[in-house]
Amino acid sequence: MDKSRAKVTIKKEREVNTYADMWHTSHCLMDKGIKDQKGCYHQFMASLVFTAFTLEAYFNHIGPQLFKCWSDLERLGPNEKLNLITERLGVKIEHGKRPWQVMKVLFGFRNDIAHGKSQFIKLSEIVPHRKFSDVSLGEQVKTEWEKYCTKINAQKAREDVEKIIMALHERGKFKPAYPFTAGIQSHSATYSNE
Numbered sequence: 001m002d003k004s005r006a007k008v009t010i011k012k013e014r015e016v017n018t019y020a021d022m023w024h025t026s027h028c029l030m031d032k033g034i035k036d037q038k039g040c041y042h043q044f045m046a047s048l049v050f051t052a053f054t055l056e057a058y059f060n061h062i063g064p065q066l067f068k069c070w071s072d073l074e075r076l077g078p079n080e081k082l083n084l085i086t087e088r089l090g091v092k093i094e095h096g097k098r099p100w101q102v103m104k105v106l107f108g109f110r111n112d113i114a115h116g117k118s119q120f121i122k123l124s125e126i127v128p129h130r131k132f133s134d135v136s137l138g139e140q141v142k143t144e145w146e147k148y149c150t151k152i153n154a155q156k157a158r159e160d161v162e163k164i165i166m167a168l169h170e171r172g173k174f175k176p177a178y179p180f181t182a183g184i185q186s187h188s189a190t191y192s193n194e
Contacts, residue, residue, distance in 0.1 A: 002141070003138075005191050006191065006192065006193045007191075007193075007194060008189050008190065008191055009186065009189070009190045009192065009193075010187070010188075010189050011188050011189075011190075012185060012186070012187045013185065013186050013187075014183060014184070014185035014186075014187075015182045015183035015184055016183050017060050017061065017180075017181060017182055018057045018060075018061070019053075019055075019058040019060075019165075020056050020179070020180050020181055021182070022050050022053045022054040022057055022156045023050075023051075023054045023180055025052055026047045026050035026051045026053075026158060027047075027049045028046075029043045029044075029046045029047035029050060029159070030032055030043065030044065030047035030151075030155065030158065030160065031113055031137065032144075033047065033151060033154065035073035035149060040151070041149050042149075043148040044149045044150055044151055044153070044154045045113070047154045047158075048106065048109060048110075048149065048153065049110060049113055049153055050080075050146065050159050051106065051154070051157045051158055052106050052109070052110035052113035052157075053110075054105055054161060054165075055078065055106075055161045055164065056078045056081070058165050058168075058179070059078065059081040059082065059085060060074060060081075060171075061175055062168065062172060063081065063084075064187065065086065065089070065172070065174065066085060066088050066089070066172070069083070077107070078103065078107050079103055079104075079107065082103060082164075085168060086168070089168060089171045089172050090171065091167055091168060091171050097166050098156075098159075098160055098165070098187075099159070099161070099163035099167075100160075102157055102159075102160035102164075105148070105162070106160075108156050109145050109148050109189070112143075112144070112145040113145060119143060121141045121142070121143060122141075123141045149166045165179055165180075166179065
């Protein structure tokens with residue numbers, strides 16, 4: 001056997017469930033923000049963004065299984081995608097209640113981040129003298145999207161998105177039974193002496 005002429009053919013196939021990877025990223029970022037207060041604002045911001053990415057990527061995951069023309073529908077916004085998917089699956093949305101109410105605020109936040117622009121913010125308020133302090137005077141004035149970057153909002157958004165995905169997944173009887181699997185990879189190696 002002449003090993004100098006030997007070759008190995010490697011073959012790999014991998015299923016990538018992008019939404020599941022984004023879901024894991026969202027969790028890692030939130031967890032880091034909870035464990036380390038220094039810089040937690042940025043961790044919660046990123047976690048919220050990836051939570052929004054997760055839900056839209058999930059819509060893009062199940063959409064082609066429900067609609068042959070999904071490539072035409074993919075350009076729709078997340079709310080429109082949700083409306084189409086839930087109508088097809090027969091899932092009732094209650095926009096004013098959790099988990100469905102997360103759609104408006106989470107994707108409003110995501111849009112503010114994705115289409116960010118500089119702003120000049122003013123604040124004028126009258127507070128009782130007993131509540132005034134030099135510390136409160138120095139607190140930064142924040143945009144609405146900055147105010148949203150909190151631990152509680154990151155946790156609630158993840159809870160709501162998980163409930164929405166689970167409801168759609170169970171109703172559609174999609175495979176695998178648990179939706180948050182990252183996918184699997186298969187591989188092989190074949191030796192040849194040619």
